[in-house]
Amino acid sequence: MSRILVDGHGGDDAPGIVIDALDRIHKEYGDKLTLGIVGQPDVLQPALQEAGLSDAVQLVAASEIVDMCEPPANALRRKKDSSIHVGARMVRDGEWDALVSAGNTGALMAISKFILKTLPGVDRPAIASMIPSEGGRTLLLDAGANVDSSSEHLTQFAIMGSCYMQAAEGLESPRVGVLNIGSEDIKGTDVVKMAGASISELDLNYIGNVEGTDLFLDTVDVVVCDGFVGNVALKTMEGVAHFLMGNLKRELTGSLMAKTGMLLAYSGMQRLKARINPSEYNGAPLLGLNGIVVKSHGSADALGFSRAIEIAHREVESQLGTRIVESMNKWLER
Amino acid sequence: MSRILVDGHGGDDAPGIVIDALDRIHKEYGDKLTLGIVGQPDVLQPALQEAGLSDAVQLVAASEIVDMCEPPANALRRKKDSSIHVGARMVRDGEWDALVSAGNTGALMAISKFILKTLPGVDRPAIASMIPSEGGRTLLLDAGANVDSSSEHLTQFAIMGSCYMQAAEGLESPRVGVLNIGSEDIKGTDVVKMAGASISELDLNYIGNVEGTDLFLDTVDVVVCDGFVGNVALKTMEGVAHFLMGNLKRELTGSLMAKTGMLLAYSGMQRLKARINPSEYNGAPLLGLNGIVVKSHGSADALGFSRAIEIAHREVESQLGTRIVESMNKWLER
Numbered sequence: 001m002s003r004i005l006v007d008g009h010g011g012d013d014a015p016g017i018v019i020d021a022l023d024r025i026h027k028e029y030g031d032k033l034t035l036g037i038v039g040q041p042d043v044l045q046p047a048l049q050e051a052g053l054s055d056a057v058q059l060v061a062a063s064e065i066v067d068m069c070e071p072p073a074n075a076l077r078r079k080k081d082s083s084i085h086v087g088a089r090m091v092r093d094g095e096w097d098a099l100v101s102a103g104n105t106g107a108l109m110a111i112s113k114f115i116l117k118t119l120p121g122v123d124r125p126a127i128a129s130m131i132p133s134e135g136g137r138t139l140l141l142d143a144g145a146n147v148d149s150s151s152e153h154l155t156q157f158a159i160m161g162s163c164y165m166q167a168a169e170g171l172e173s174p175r176v177g178v179l180n181i182g183s184e185d186i187k188g189t190d191v192v193k194m195a196g197a198s199i200s201e202l203d204l205n206y207i208g209n210v211e212g213t214d215l216f217l218d219t220v221d222v223v224v225c226d227g228f229v230g231n232v233a234l235k236t237m238e239g240v241a242h243f244l245m246g247n248l249k250r251e252l253t254g255s256l257m258a259k260t261g262m263l264l265a266y267s268g269m270q271r272l273k274a275r276i277n278p279s280e281y282n283g284a285p286l287l288g289l290n291g292i293v294v295k296s297h298g299s300a301d302a303l304g305f306s307r308a309i310e311i312a313h314r315e316v317e318s319q320l321g322t323r324i325v326e327s328m329n330k331w332l333e334r
Numbered sequence: 335m336s337r338i339l340v341d342g343h344g345g346d347d348a349p350g351i352v353i354d355a356l357d358r359i360h361k362e363y364g365d366k367l368t369l370g371i372v373g374q375p376d377v378l379q380p381a382l383q384e385a386g387l388s389d390a391v392q393l394v395a396a397s398e399i400v401d402m403c404e405p406p407a408n409a410l411r412r413k414k415d416s417s418i419h420v421g422a423r424m425v426r427d428g429e430w431d432a433l434v435s436a437g438n439t440g441a442l443m444a445i446s447k448f449i450l451k452t453l454p455g456v457d458r459p460a461i462a463s464m465i466p467s468e469g470g471r472t473l474l475l476d477a478g479a480n481v482d483s484s485s486e487h488l489t490q491f492a493i494m495g496s497c498y499m500q501a502a503e504g505l506e507s508p509r510v511g512v513l514n515i516g517s518e519d520i521k522g523t524d525v526v527k528m529a530g531a532s533i534s535e536l537d538l539n540y541i542g543n544v545e546g547t548d549l550f551l552d553t554v555d556v557v558v559c560d561g562f563v564g565n566v567a568l569k570t571m572e573g574v575a576h577f578l579m580g581n582l583k584r585e586l587t588g589s590l591m592a593k594t595g596m597l598l599a600y601s602g603m604q605r606l607k608a609r610i611n612p613s614e615y616n617g618a619p620l621l622g623l624n625g626i627v628v629k630s631h632g633s634a635d636a637l638g639f640s641r642a643i644e645i646a647h648r649e650v651e652s653q654l655g656t657r658i659v660e661s662m663n664k665w666l667e668r
Contacts, residue, residue: 148523181561181562211566211569212571213573229566232563235547236549239549243466251603252599252602252603258598265599266595272578
């Protein structure tokens, strides 16, 4: 049985949507999950009570809150009683199995890394982000935790991403690719070339270089890249989607005839919206930590936050950490 | 009067779409543009004749063709009588004002750089790509010519991009941003931080860091980045657009009711399609060369190729090269 602790603060609409997500998860999973919320009791206690969750969700006290724009180093050093600090310590001490937070990403990573440390063989934990694709979903890592990653780091990301897709998504042999600017081996920076050579020697289903267009096709399951590149790709993706859907909406509501047409096509449009709904893809695991931490998007709704809780649950159940350590050992013993 | 030479080979449907584009441009511009086509006479002569363009378009002979997948170094050294080589030499010698090609990008850049050299002050020419946005269009550079750009290179890209948007697009004071993973100055790699500091000291309308989402908003006109990052961003963009539009089409033709709805919304859908039509944004100038070269996308249609010719025309008319040299001098004399 997984014991999941969620951060009651952080994110655009905390604690409201956090409580709603807990309610949703409690209704679906009942006693199969032990749920907790960490944060300021005077804020969280009444909210839990109002939602009728006082019995279902344990309250863990933490007096401080990390601001969304606070420098990570500041949050790490000066806010030792923040909900993130307290949550990470309890995961380290085995009191809870996982922490889920919609708070400041940099601070969450810095504090988690400081308190939980990394798994043996992992130099830098990575943030892994899920993307909708023709094949279902593609995992992109690193999504922004590490700039200037070396080829060794990218190799570690490949191992962790592959383990994750096996453990949490049930893929037997995830296709792993390195994000590059062409499919040929001679393309790209020295770092990606060396990473490709190194990953190809591992016991992974390595398919070589992939390009930005491949992210959405059924050609690859795990895409490895430097955090700067991954973050730009993810935000570009978000930008295009907003731009296209915004323009579509304007065009389809611009005239009575278009509006009527849109009503007739309503169910199709709804299916498309559901398919690309960011909530469905919410929850970015911080891979490589010696403990389970999942980041929920700051603007995620209750459905999105509940998806992040489910990801934490799957990580616990599938013993992802053990799998990563085994794969890392195989690599290091080569 | 601009004298534009187009490459009769290269691209998916050459010389067919190249001839169609010349026809289109000739009809629109008449004697205001002198047009030429460079390549194998036995292929191009009959094609021109068939299109009734034998008098309107001058034929320049070149016996070799650079393959789309040929390594640039090979094309540079071994195919001295290729259409790209011959075209670039004629631009260098002042016989033509500009070369437009849909051929092998790497080879086009390598040969152009070798023959034309760079403008004083420019270390590395960049490929600049235009993106549709809420504000009209955003210029992204470098789009893939240079991996591992230094902060000096990024600074040069900023100057060249700003000059281009002034000269070719008529913007008075283009907003220039550095592509980063956050808006704060502390974000990103050392290279982008140093580039930001350096660009902020120039006589440009520098607005600071921008993110992937900004590319499509009306917040910035020129976005500067390393070629690896820019190429990933552009291909990701292309991937999302295909994925979304493909899914939309499937949903809107999936049932009779949806199909009827789509017919009613037809004009709106057509307007959207026109707005994001890649042909309208085709034509990527190779900025920083001592001569005008424009790359047309390999899969561009005749409309797209004609847009690339128009970009070359605007570069000639606006004396972009002179403007870039003046701006570079101001920077170097600081």
